[in-house]
Amino acid sequence: MGHVSVGMVDVTSPLPRPSTMGRGNAEVRARLLMVEDDERIRLALGLALADEGCDVVEAASGEEALHLLATTEVDVVLLDLMLPGIDGLEVCRRLRGQGELPIIIVSARTDTSDVIAGLEAGADDYVTKPLMASELAARIRALLRRRHPASTQPRPVIRVGEVEIYPAEEAVLRGGAPVHLTRTEFGLLMELAMAEGRVVTREELLRRVWGYDYFGDTRLLDVHIRRLRRKVERDPDNPTCVLTVRGRGYKAGGLA
C-alpha cells in the first residue's frame, strides 16, 4: 500500500522529475526538520535528502522537535506520526497553532482514516513509507514554491463574496478581519479565485497547488477544501465562496 501516499507516485521506479525541478538553481537549499524516532531511517533519509539538496535537522521525538523549533528556523517539517512521547498528530496540531510552517507527514500508516486525521491536524501533505528521498524532495520544492505563485497578479485585490484576497501581500480578509491561511490553503483559494468562477477540476487543483503530478488520491484535496472552508466561510456546511461542483471539481462563488 505504499502507493497510498497521497500524491500517488510510483515510488519504486525512477521518478518522473517534476518539470520545475533543476530549474531555478538560485533556489536556496531547503532546510528541513525531520522528526523520526527510527535512527536508521533518519540516517538513510538524511543522506538521501542531502543528495537531493536539502539541509536536514533531525529530532528523535516530538518534544525534541518542538524544542528545536523554538530556536531553529526551518522551511519544512517532516513528521512521523508514531513517536515516543507526544504523538505526531499532537505535534502537528501544536505547530499549526503556532503558525503556517509547512508540514509533511511521513508515516507507515496507510489507512484512509489516518491520512484524513493527519491532514485535519493541519499537515500540508501526507506521504507513506517506504518513500524515496527524491519524491520527498519534489514535494518539498512544490510546497515551498507555493510561497511565490508563478504568475504575478495584475489585480491588487480579488474579492470572493465577503473574502478579500491580496495576492501581493499574501493576505486574506473576511469581512475586514484577517484570516490566517496556510500556504497550501492560500494557494488553493488563489487558484479558485483566478479561475473567475469557472470550474477547476480536482486534478487541476492538485497539480497546480501541490505542484506535482498527483496520482489521483484526492483525500488531500478534500481535507484542504474542508479546512479552507472552515476559515473563509461563515457557515462551512453551506459554503458560498468555495463551491463544490459534483463529480467535476470546485469553483469560486460570489466573485466581484
Add this chain to the structure above:
Amino acid sequence: MTRVRITRLSLRWRVAVAFGLGSLMITGIFAVVTWNLASGYMLRQREMSATAQAEVNVRLVDSALHQGSGGLGDLLTGLTTDSDSSVLLERTQGWLTSGRQIDPARLPTPLLALGEQGVPARQRLVVEGVPVLAVTLPVSSDRSTYVELFPLTQIDRAFRYISAVLIGGVAASTLLGIAIGLWTSKRALRPLTELTRAASRVAGGDLQARLPAQDDPDLARMATTFNRTVEELEDRVRQDARFAGDVSHELRSPLTTMANAAAVLHRRRDEMTGTAGRAVELLLAEVTRFQRMVVDLLEISRDHQIDDAAVETVDLGELVDHVTRVRLHPCPVVEIDGAAPAVQGDRRRLDRVVANLLDNAEKYAGGPVRVAVLRSTAGARIEVDDAGPGIPPELRRQVFERFARGVRAGRRGDDAGSGLGLALVTQHVARHGGSAWVEDRPGGGARFVVELPVGAP
C-alpha cells in the same frame, strides 16, 4: 407426490402438510366411527318401529279378513298414513294396493318369495326414486302376503345432513391442522430466522452481530454457540488486523532505510567499479523489486473492505485519462465513449487498477495499443488492449492469480514486477462489485477488461 417433490417443499410447508395429514387421519377415523354408529342406530330404530307397525297392521288386516273382506279396501287406505307409504296385499285373486301406487313386479322376487313362504322379511330398497323399507309379513288367516313400504326419505335426509357435517368437519380440521402446522413451524423456526439474519450480518462484515439470549434450553445452546463463534471470529479479525498493521509498520520502516540508502549508492555508482559495482547494481535492483513486492503484498493481504470515507463519485474517463498521462512510457490517448461513466468508488484503488493493467501491458506485450472507457450493460467498462502474443485460454484465469508471472513468456527481465499486479486488479475490482478478465483482442494480442457497476461498491 414423488419423493423429490416432497423434499422440494420448504420445511415449513412439510410440517404444515404433516399436521394437516395427521388432523385428517384422526378426524377421519372419528367421522367414520360416528357415521357408522349414528346411521346404524337410526336405521335400526326405524326398522324396529316399521316392523312393529307392520305387525300391528297385519293383525288388523287379518281380523278384517276373518270378518269378511267387505271393509278391506277402506282399512288398507286407512293404514297408509302418509303419501309416500304403500301397502300391498297379495291374495289368491291378485294384488291389492293402497297409498302410493307401486307395481308389485318392481319388488324384488326373493323378498316376495319369503313372504309367500310365510317368513317375515324386510329389505331396504329404492322404488321409483324413493328409498323405502319394505316389510313382508304373512297373513295367517288366508295364505296371503302383506307387504308394506315405509318411506325412508326423512331418515335419508338426516343421513345426508350428518354426512355433510362430518365431511365438512374433517375438511375444516385438516385445514386447521395445516394452518396450525404453518404457525407452529413459523414459531419454531423463528430462532432460525434470527440466526440467519445474524449470520448474514456477520458474513457482511458486521462482527458485532449477536443472537439475543434464549430462554429455551435447546435454543440457548445454539445462541451461545453462535455468539461464541462470532466472538472468536471478531477476536481473530482484530488480532489479524493488529498483526497486519504491525507487519506493515515493521516492514515499511526498514524498507525506507534500505531504499534511501540504495538511492545514495545509486547516485555514486560510478565511484564503484568492478566487482563492488556489479554487486551494488544487483543489490539496488533487488531492493527495488523487494520494495515493490512488500508494498503490493501488504496491500493485497490487508485491505479487505473499502473504507466508506474513501468512496466518492469518480469520473472514470477522467481517472483513466489522468493515469495514462503520468506514465513513464508512452500511452495511447484514452478512447472515451460519449458521456464518461461515473462510478462510486475508491479513487486510489481504481488508479491502481488502471496503472497495473498498463504496467502489465508494458511488461509483457510491448505496451498498450488502446485504452478505452465505455458504457456497458453492467455499468462501466475499462479496456486495455495490447498487441503482444495474447494469452492462451487455459492461462486466462491463472494470470490473475498471485505470483502468476511464471506462466507467461516474454517479460522484460530488467523490470520485474511483484507478481501481484493482476491479482491486485482482481481484488480491487471485486471490492467495487465488479469483475476483471482477459480476452482476445480483435487483430491479435490481449484485451484486459474491467467492468464496474455504476452503483455503490
